[in-house]
Amino acid sequence: MFAFLIKRIAQAVLVMVIISVLGFAVKQAVGDPLRGITGIQVKEAEREALREELGLNDPLPVQWWRFMTQAAQGNLGQSFYYKKPAMEVILSRAPATLELVFCSSIIVILFSIPIGIYAGVKPNAKLARFFMGASIVGVSIPVFLTAILLIYLFSVELGWLPSYGRGETQQLFGFWQSGLTTRDGLLHLILPSVALSSIMLPLFIRLIRAEMKEVMETEFIKFARAKGLKAWRVLIVHGFKNTLMPVITVGGVQLGIMIAFTILTETVFQWQGMGFVFIESVERADSSLMVAYMVFVGFIFVVVNTLVDVIYGLINPMVRITGRK
Amino acid sequence: MRKLWIVWAAMLALLLLAGCGEEQKKEEAAEATVEEVEVVEEAADEPVTLRLAMDADPVSLDPHVQLSGGMLQYSHIVYDPLVRWSQDMEITPRLAESWERVDELTMRFHLREGVKFHSGNEFTAEDVVWTIERLKRSPDFKGLFEPFAGAEVVDAHTVDIKTKKPYGLLLNMATYIFPMDSEFYTGTDEKGEPKDAISKTGWSFANVNESGTGPFYVESFVPGQKWVLKRFNDYWGADRIGNLEQIVLTPIKNNATRVAALLSGDVDFIMPVPPQDYQRIEDTSGVQLISMPGARIITLQLNQERREEFANPKVRQAIVHAINNPGIVQKIMNGKATVAGQNSPEGYDGHVPELTPRYDLDKAKALMEEAGYADGFTVSMIAPNNRYVNDYKIAEAAASMLAKINIDVELKTMPKAQYWNEFDEQVADIQMIGWHSDTEDSANFFEFLYMCPNKETGYGQYNSGNYCNPKVDELILASQTETDLEKRAGMLKDAERIVYNDAAFVPLHWQMLSWAGSDRLQNPGEIVNVMNFPYFADLVIE
Numbered sequence: 001m002f003a004f005l006i007k008r009i010a011q012a013v014l015v016m017v018i019i020s021v022l023g024f025a026v027k028q029a030v031g032d033p034l035r036g037i038t039g040i041q042v043k044e045a046e047r048e049a050l051r052e053e054l055g056l057n058d059p060l061p062v063q064w065w066r067f068m069t070q071a072a073q074g075n076l077g078q079s080f081y082y083k084k085p086a087m088e089v090i091l092s093r094a095p096a097t098l099e100l101v102f103c104s105s106i107i108v109i110l111f112s113i114p115i116g117i118y119a120g121v122k123p124n125a126k127l128a129r130f131f132m133g134a135s136i137v138g139v140s141i142p143v144f145l146t147a148i149l150l151i152y153l154f155s156v157e158l159g160w161l162p163s164y165g166r167g168e169t170q171q172l173f174g175f176w177q178s179g180l181t182t183r184d185g186l187l188h189l190i191l192p193s194v195a196l197s198s199i200m201l202p203l204f205i206r207l208i209r210a211e212m213k214e215v216m217e218t219e220f221i222k223f224a225r226a227k228g229l230k231a232w233r234v235l236i237v238h239g240f241k242n243t244l245m246p247v248i249t250v251g252g253v254q255l256g257i258m259i260a261f262t263i264l265t266e267t268v269f270q271w272q273g274m275g276f277v278f279i280e281s282v283e284r285a286d287s288s289l290m291v292a293y294m295v296f297v298g299f300i301f302v303v304v305n306t307l308v309d310v311i312y313g314l315i316n317p318m319v320r321i322t323g324r325k
Numbered sequence: 326m327r328k329l330w331i332v333w334a335a336m337l338a339l340l341l342l343a344g345c346g347e348e349q350k351k352e353e354a355a356e357a358t359v360e361e362v363e364v365v366e367e368a369a370d371e372p373v374t375l376r377l378a379m380d381a382d383p384v385s386l387d388p389h390v391q392l393s394g395g396m397l398q399y400s401h402i403v404y405d406p407l408v409r410w411s412q413d414m415e416i417t418p419r420l421a422e423s424w425e426r427v428d429e430l431t432m433r434f435h436l437r438e439g440v441k442f443h444s445g446n447e448f449t450a451e452d453v454v455w456t457i458e459r460l461k462r463s464p465d466f467k468g469l470f471e472p473f474a475g476a477e478v479v480d481a482h483t484v485d486i487k488t489k490k491p492y493g494l495l496l497n498m499a500t501y502i503f504p505m506d507s508e509f510y511t512g513t514d515e516k517g518e519p520k521d522a523i524s525k526t527g528w529s530f531a532n533v534n535e536s537g538t539g540p541f542y543v544e545s546f547v548p549g550q551k552w553v554l555k556r557f558n559d560y561w562g563a564d565r566i567g568n569l570e571q572i573v574l575t576p577i578k579n580n581a582t583r584v585a586a587l588l589s590g591d592v593d594f595i596m597p598v599p600p601q602d603y604q605r606i607e608d609t610s611g612v613q614l615i616s617m618p619g620a621r622i623i624t625l626q627l628n629q630e631r632r633e634e635f636a637n638p639k640v641r642q643a644i645v646h647a648i649n650n651p652g653i654v655q656k657i658m659n660g661k662a663t664v665a666g667q668n669s670p671e672g673y674d675g676h677v678p679e680l681t682p683r684y685d686l687d688k689a690k691a692l693m694e695e696a697g698y699a700d701g702f703t704v705s706m707i708a709p710n711n712r713y714v715n716d717y718k719i720a721e722a723a724a725s726m727l728a729k730i731n732i733d734v735e736l737k738t739m740p741k742a743q744y745w746n747e748f749d750e751q752v753a754d755i756q757m758i759g760w761h762s763d764t765e766d767s768a769n770f771f772e773f774l775y776m777c778p779n780k781e782t783g784y785g786q787y788n789s790g791n792y793c794n795p796k797v798d799e800l801i802l803a804s805q806t807e808t809d810l811e812k813r814a815g816m817l818k819d820a821e822r823i824v825y826n827d828a829a830f831v832p833l834h835w836q837m838l839s840w841a842g843s844d845r846l847q848n849p850g851e852i853v854n855v856m857n858f859p860y861f862a863d864l865v866i867e
Binding site: 041 | 391465
């Protein structure tokens, strides 16, 4: 296990370096940060002086190396627009994104498991067919469209739910701006969470259904039934437990997609999370903030993937054994 | 496993409960409308609040950090200028009560007495002198204040503002002088930096602290999220003010979300309004649309140095006649723009009524024939896709219109963050640019767009057509030092006529300005103006 971890960490570091290089490659393409922070009638000479001051005239490798040496000390550069360290900007927005992802995950878990199991056990029931049909629709509609439809239906037409932003937030532990502790914050969470889960939910329903169908036909299920175990016990303990493996794997892989869709959802709902800040940084060519986001998200990615691998090893000893070979 | 089952059931139950809670809330909401009247009376201690949503928030608390519409909107809320434009484009007194010319280089301003800054300090002539010095130091403003030599204190409430040469636009520029609290910004901050430092990319005292004389002060702000502005009780104009006690400003970047926030009652006032939603807002009860003709001209520049064809005035005329700008305004702008034939909108000194739009396809074809280009040619074109209202759609339409006179256009659009550098490098034969005159005066268009490009003087900085006509330069340079405004207007009109007859550029339209608000607002039509600086202090709200 120790060797396995060391290998994983070495891989992670390499991935991070590659991400930073890619970030710098993209940095040049998004445009000139100086255009975003100066008025249009400012003379080019003034801009040039500022560029020099910010070190934007240095060759890219020099800039990259400066970034890496600072990053090693935990400094990911300065956001031009927010006039603060980029890391500070991203961390202050992380709770918003994490709470959104958390709520979406809860919706996905609560609905995908029972619906998936039901549709797997009774694939021909009318209700199961309805769920399957609906899940195809859910997967096919782009998130930003779902989001706008939700806003128009629930905010504009019915006036039930707020249309944008996080509402009232509370400061927890001195740094975590939370919307989970106030009623207003929770109301603001509903629509974005539903919009974000609209992509994941159908996927997991179909996945659990397919796995369930397969498992329910195996010998040990028949045997369990023959033993006279209660029906739900057969379903959950003998059936569903054995579908978990692929579900967790896919869950880990889906994280990337989840982050991408977070950006879209946050943009439509003006949800002040990391994805929103990223899109803004691209639009404003706030390049240091953009690179910082890519590195930061890359880091989370690598950590989560490593964790998924480890958990995988815990659930299925086979993985560790193959790892040793 | 049994435990898991129980946990899961409990969570589902919670979720359902939350749903029921929702149900109850809806019923309450339905009842609330009936009881609302009583509630309003009870909640008298709630401040009268305007929830304002804009596409972006101010980038800083320091008014000199960036010269942009957004920062000027902010300046008008938190600071007060010496003078300001009224809705009908008259200069009206603010911190300056009256003014007179002393000599051709000097104007004397008599300042209002008893004006307090948010810090409690007294406003005096010192502050005006200090502010002008700081403006001349600001990277963004120093260009605008180049003609100014500085200011001198005459007495505590009289100040002389001096220019290097005679300058007819001194009063126009005084609208940019928002006096800052010199005492408040003097000294060093906790980091040992001078408090008056201007920092575009880092922390500075002025970026996070303000002391102006304006009707509202910044109580708290989270950049990009939420600003709370509170009524300033010692405001000099407190007796002539609307009834707003608080403004909560939220930036909402996404057009559809911003409109939805207004329609659902989450905000009271939005700016700007996307043209595709004008109809919807007009048709919805409980909200109102306010729009007025703007002064930002949208144009195409034809690069005469890149293309010999464009150096031929007949070809330029043909292109101007081929572009169906009334059609663009009708079809793409939903009628919410003003078709243009010149730079200066109505009301500007240089506006010439007879310079009308020139769409005439037959004439365009004839002109191409005369010029010897009946078979046409291929050109490249660039336009931004997130800078002006419907910019990329306008560019696409223009390209298809040029196809009718056999000019094939290879169009490329890009976001503004990339666009301006490409524009400066003149990477394409036709380039789109919109321009709003900072001085609310015609000369500004020519100085930036049509004077012979000159790196030394900075004239023609955005003249990517490389149009160069000594007569135009002469007129504009003369207008700068002409203080007889009648004579000056004549020069500007002449310049407009010359670029019209030369087809120096392709005029498209002036963008309209638009705002929308809930019907709770009593007089939103009175607080807006062509500069797009709403004077929120004058707003009356139910």
